[in-house]
Structure formats: structure tokens, C-alpha cells
Amino acid sequence: MKIAVTAENGQIFQHFGKSKQFAIYEAENSQVVRKQVLDAGENGHGALAGLLAANGVTVLICGGIGAGARQALAANRIGLVAGASGSTDDAVQAYLAGELSDNPAGQCNHHHEGGEHTCGTGGCGHHHAAE
Template sequence: MKIAVPVEGEEIFQHFGRAPAFKVYEVENGAVKASELVASQGTGHTAKSTDLAAMKPDVVLCGGIGTGALAAVEAAGAKLVAGASGRADDAVSAYLAGQLENREDAVHACSCGCH
């Protein structure tokens, strides 16, 4: 399984569409086997669609996400778990332990004015 998390440094970036990078985790038998930092191709829904198509994640863990970026996640065929915060490594561990679930209130119509 592959998990992608939008990050800045080691922290989950809270605005999915503006994330500068993704930390991508390779998971086998419920444990992280490897991870790598992948620079984003830019900001906005189109760039994130390109990023996700290249990464082919099974799961996307994120903080907040707008409906346009949500469409990019769905188009990539990935499961979304929104509402995560803090260190990406900790969120992935919580997800794998069954302690992190999707928060519907973290999915919203984007009103950031950046699109």
C-alpha cells in the first residue's frame, strides 16, 4: 500500500492545494517499509492531479482539502482521510493503527482566493 501526505518539512501541510511536497510511504504488512519526499509540481487542483497520478497512492492523508482537490484524489482512485495534523510520520502510524479516520468537516468548499 502507498500512502501520500502533503507536507512542509515533517508537518502535514494544512492546505492541500498549496502543499510544497508530499511524503510518500510504502507500507507492507501494516508497517512502513520506506518513505520519500516528492516535490509537488505546483499549486492548485491541476498540479495536485498531476502529482497524484504520478504517485499512484492508495490512501491520501491530509489536513484540510477543498472540493476541487477532493476530485483530484477521487480521480486518482485513492481513499481520503482528511483532518489530520501534526507530524506526517505520526499521522501515518495512527492511520495504520486504526486510530485516524476521515473527518468530513475537513472537506470544504475552497475560499482561499488562490484559484
């Protein structure tokens, strides 16, 4: 099983569509056997799901994620655990132990007009006024 986590400095990055890196964990028998970093390059929301699929990822752990990205992951048969925060290592261990599941609060609605919002539990810092 390959688990990807949106990552920045060892922490879960809170905005899937703006992720620059993913921590990729390979697990066997509920134990991490390998960890590497995957650079996302300039890929955006939809292309990130394809990038993860091309790298054999079967589960994504992230903070906030929009409906379109959720659909792209589902189309690529990648399981999703949204609404997570904290250390990437801790999140993967919690997932493997069955202690971490998808949180609907991880839905990110960037395409509404005006106002601020947060993604996931930690907030992504994306403010529409700055767009």
C-alpha cells in the same frame, strides 16, 4: 500500499491545493518500509491528484481540502483522510493502526466570498482578503 501526506518540516501541511511537498510512505503488512519526499512543483489543486496517482499513491492524508480536490482524488481512485494535523510520521502510523479516518471538518471552502476560514484542524492560514 503508498500513502502520501501533505508535508512541511515533518508536519502535515494544512492546505492540500498549496502543497509543495508530499511525504510518501510505502507500507507492507501495516509497517512502513520506505519513506521519500515528492516535490509537487507548481501543480495546483486538480493536477496534484494526477501527480499522486502517477506516483502510485493509494491514500492521501492531509489537513484541509476542497470539494473539487476531493472529487479529483476520487476520480484517480485515491482514498482520502482529511482533517489531520501533527507529525506526518505519527499520522501514517495511526492510519496503519486503524486509528485515523477521514474527518468531514477537513472540508475547505476557499471559493466563498470574503472572510477568513480554516482548513482541517490546524488552519491553512488562507485569507480571502489577501487574494
